[in-house]
Amino acid sequence: MTYPDFAEALQARICADLEAEKIAHTPRKRREVDEGLAAALEEAVAKAEVLGEQRRQEAETAAKKIAELEARIATLQQIIVKTEAIGEQQRQELQTAAKRVDHLVVELVEITGEFVEMSKRVTEQTAAMDKLRAELDYYRPRS
DSSP states (O other), rough: HHHHHHHHHHHHHHHHHHHHHHHHHSHHHHHHHHHHHHHHHHHHHHHHHHHHHHHHHHHHHHHHHHHHHHHHHHHHHHHHHHHHHHHHHHHHHHHHHHHHHHHHHHHHHHHHHHHHHOOOOOOOOHHHHHHHHHHHHHHHHOO
């Protein structure tokens, strides 16, 4: 062993002895407190690990629920788009039907007007025929 190696070994031995002396001179209560703190820390770490696992599982559950809700939202959005398209189609059909009804009403009014005119003519013709019959009856020989 060389001189520097010997010095390093000696220095390491002195440090180890000092550390052992420190531990030996540390009051028993202090060691018990340190051991109690270490046990408490280990227990806290164990609880933290359990809590961390619970939180991880909750996060996974929440992520799955979010994915399900997003899928349902997408489905509902598709339904909304289809419903809006059907609504627009029905609106257009109703407009067409309303125009057809308006056209039919106009035709009905025209036909009703023609019917009234024809009824007037028939009434006038009937009156004229009745007058002619009456005149004919008047001029017929009476036997």
